[in-house]
Amino acid sequence: MSRFTLLTLCLSLVVGAAACTRAQPPQALVDPTYFATENPKSxxxxxxxxxxxxxxxxxxxxxxxxxxxxxxxxxxxxxxxxxxxxxxxxxxxxxxxxxxxxxxxxxxxxxxxxxxxxxxxxxxxxxxxxxxxxxxxxxxxxxxxxxxxxxxxxxxxxxxxxxxxxxxxxxxxxxxxxxxxxxxxxxxxxxxxxxxxxxxxxxxxxxxxxxxxxxxxxxxxxxxxxxxxxxxxxxxxxxxxxxxxxxxxxxxGLADPKAAPADVSWTDESASLEARARAYLDVNCGHCHNPKGPADTSGLYLNAATPVSGPSGVCKLPVAAGPGTGNLRFDIVPGDARASILSYRMASTNPAVMMPEIGRSTAHAEGVALVGFWIDSMEGSCR
Structure with missing residues (x-):
């Protein structure tokens, strides 16, 4: 085989390979469809x-x-x-x-x-x-x-x-x-x-x-x-x-967004530490921990509407003992996140301890730190 023929064959293989790996053209888009009863597989x-x-x-x-x-x-x-x-x-x-x-x-x-x-x-x-x-x-x-x-x-x-x-x-x-x-x-x-x-x-x-x-x-x-x-x-x-x-x-029903409430972002460092921590707990915990929610029997309410007091965990005793308490006495101990059950459960990845109990397998280090800083900044004691 001549050098010219070999070169031609190599170029043909390269071009053919490129054609095989060329990106597929976009598929025709499907219009949005509402299925009132069906559950499509795709x-x-x-x-x-x-x-x-x-x-x-x-x-x-x-x-x-x-x-x-x-x-x-x-x-x-x-x-x-x-x-x-x-x-x-x-x-x-x-x-x-x-x-x-x-x-x-x-x-x-x-x-x-x-x-x-x-x-x-x-x-x-x-x-x-x-x-x-x-x-x-x-x-x-x-x-x-x-x-x-x-x-x-x-x-x-x-x-x-x-x-x-x-x-x-x-x-x-x-x-x-x-x-x-x-x-x-x-x-x-x-x-x-x-x-x-x-x-x-x-x-x-x-x-x-x-x-x-x-x-x-x-x-x-x-x-x-x-x-x-x-x-x-x-x-x-x-x-x-x-x-x-x-x-x-x-x-x-809303002509101007300024007429509607607006929550702070948990990452907004221009907002108060309490507002940021409460916003984080409201979104991550408040849908269960509220007076009508699945965690209502705990008596611990972390939704935005609950003021910072006993129901929100400050100096509140847990309703049951067990591994979820970490042998700690109160949900929130002012000035001491390490002694607070709330921080303990947020930092855990043990399925028998962690909160939220579903929706995660890792601990949110930044969220745990934020809530911990907030608890540490509180004044008072549970004596």
């Missing part, structure tokens, strides 16, 4: 979020949102969206600051859990927002998708569905029985932490979203006006989320 059938080439994109009129203080879930990032049928809108109710917006039948809310990827298959503790986003969607080359949860407002009430993403990151399928996904977290301190990400089953979804223990009816927790009253970086510019929802026809 997340794509809903049309709310879907894979198109190397991007996760939002469907028509699907609006992203974020919360001033989000729930901690093993350092996962979250892409949240809202969609409503044409002509439908949520109602703002000023007299119900602790309730989510009154969403109409036909509403579909999604929450996608993902991580920015690092070397060696690790997932990162923090994400670079400029790297992971593709417009209002996600750059799939830089993230590890885990699960997408849906809340669908059907005529008989809200339904919760979970879709699990495949290894190829091309599709998410309906998954009702939960799952355990081993991950390795690259922490900001340079250390690696292996942990198991827990995908909830149907029962566990209702454990959080049924915030009234008497009715056991599930409903959205996060999209309250006071948690939405902040700016969001949309693809066409930054805007207050309540204003954007109103302009989109998705919200009525």
């Amino acid at each position: 997340l794509r059938d809903w049309g709310m979020i879907q894979v198109s080439g190397d991007a996760l994109v939002l469907g028509q009129r699907v609006t992203p949102y974020d919360l001033t203080t989000p729930l901690f879930t093993d350092y996962a990032q979250k892409l949240r969206t809202i969609w409503m049928p044409p002509g439908a809108a949520a109602d703002y109710k000023a007299d119900q600051p602790d309730e989510a917006l009154a969403f109409p039948v036909g509403t579909v809310i999604t929450k996608t859990f993902f991580y920015q990827t690092g070397r060696g298959g690790r997932v990162l503790q923090q994400a670079d927002q400029a790297v992971i986003h593709d417009g209002e969607g996600l750059n799939l080359k830089t993230v590890r998708m885990v699960e997408t949860r849906l809340l669908i407002h059907r005529p008989e009430g809200w339904a919760a569905l979970t879709y699990l993403w495949n290894e190829a990151q091309t599709e998410a399928v309906l998954h009702r029985v939960g799952a355990v996904i081993p991950l390795k977290l690259a922490r900001e301190d340079g250390k690696d932490q292996a942990f198991s990400y827990i995908v909830p089953n149907v029962t566990q979804c209702s454990a959080c979203h049924a915030t009234n223990v008497a009715t056991r009816v599930i409903h959205p927790i996060g999209p309250k006006a006071r948690l939405l009253n902040r700016d969001f970086a949309y693809s066409d510019g930054s805007e207050n989320q309540l204003s954007r929802l109103t302009k989109a026809g998705y919200l009525r």
